[in-house]
Amino acid sequence: MSVMNPTTDGSRFYTPPAIHVFIQDLQQGQWIEEEKVVSTRYGRIKRCRIFGVVTIRKEPAPENQEESFLDESFTQNARISFQIDDGTGRIWVTIFGIEIKDYNFLQKGILVEVVGKPRFYRNNISLVGEFARKIEDPNWETHHILKVLHRRKFKPRLEIEKVESTSFTEFNFDSKEFPDMKENVKKFESLPSTDSTENQMIEEISHDIENLSDEIEDLSSNDPFHSLTIMDEIVKFIQKNDEGDGVAVSAIQEAFHLDLTALKGYLEQLSQDIRIYKTNVGYYSAY
Numbered sequence: 001m002s003v004m005n006p007t008t009d010g011s012r013f014y015t016p017p018a019i020h021v022f023i024q025d026l027q028q029g030q031w032i033e034e035e036k037v038v039s040t041r042y043g044r045i046k047r048c049r050i051f052g053v054v055t056i057r058k059e060p061a062p063e064n065q066e067e068s069f070l071d072e073s074f075t076q077n078a079r080i081s082f083q084i085d086d087g088t089g090r091i092w093v094t095i096f097g098i099e100i101k102d103y104n105f106l107q108k109g110i111l112v113e114v115v116g117k118p119r120f121y122r123n124n125i126s127l128v129g130e131f132a133r134k135i136e137d138p139n140w141e142t143h144h145i146l147k148v149l150h151r152r153k154f155k156p157r158l159e160i161e162k163v164e165s166t167s168f169t170e171f172n173f174d175s176k177e178f179p180d181m182k183e184n185v186k187k188f189e190s191l192p193s194t195d196s197t198e199n200q201m202i203e204e205i206s207h208d209i210e211n212l213s214d215e216i217e218d219l220s221s222n223d224p225f226h227s228l229t230i231m232d233e234i235v236k237f238i239q240k241n242d243e244g245d246g247v248a249v250s251a252i253q254e255a256f257h258l259d260l261t262a263l264k265g266y267l268e269q270l271s272q273d274i275r276i277y278k279t280n281v282g283y284y285s286a287y
Helices: 006-013 023-027 065-070 139-154 195-210 212-221 226-241 249-256 260-272
Strands: 030-032 037-040 043-045 048-057 078-085 090-098 111-121 124-134 158-162 181-185 276-280 283-286
Touching: 023 037, 023 048, 023 090, 023 124, 048 090, 048 139, 090 111, 111 139, 226 249, 226 260, 226 276, 226 283, 249 260, 249 283, 260 276
Parallel strands: 090 124
Antiparallel strands: 030 037, 037 043, 048 078, 048 111, 078 090, 111 124, 158 181, 276 283
16 A cells, blocks of 8 residues: 655645745846746745735726626626835736725725735736735834845845846847846855854844834835836926927936836836837837
8 A cells, every 4th residue: 555645745735935025026036937936035935925005006807707797796706906016116916816895995005915926927027916905003014124134134045136237229128028137046054053143143133123214214215106206207208208209218218317127117117007108119109
């Protein structure tokens, strides 16, 4: 009689922990399609937990349109998509199989906690959410930031470097592919479990907590809505300088002094938000 390996069988039902991360950590990571994970500075992340402010909310949509037309009370198997900003970046979240009434709280400007699995869609990292909840007590966000800072300080680190910036003439704005990213993995030995080491860790964590306001100020110094402000300014610039044929990408880059990869991200996001559109290769107009 064969004996089932409990570890092997149990792995099918294993749910990985939701790692506390900043949105920036996901966006700077390397997507591994074969394993459906993001390789980040913390290692490979299959499931994560993030906090952020809702900046865009799309109306919930039934996944079965025909059935919803037949039954006005139909709310099962709906999905909702929204975008959140945590001060380090923005990310789209989609939650499937919801009751629409359960997500009426999800409005622009509120702070939420989201747990979900990263996905790669249209050359961008997004999240398939398991749930989202409104955060009333800001201390939960502070706790989240502390968890991320603690992981950054004490866990083995995976550094990811982007390739050197591409010149404008070499950068293909029609391509959906961003410049390749390469991994530079540096493993650090775990600290031994001794009383002196534990005391040292406690002292360092206490020091981190004392300086948390500085860390939060660093995040806030970039303005949580900095990227939103830049995109608003880009739209205004295009509207002001559009003479009928659109505004050249090179002119936008020169005006805002943006890295080409970042600029492409802004232009694609604005196109998805239906605020600008491409008139020709390398030219954009605003609605």
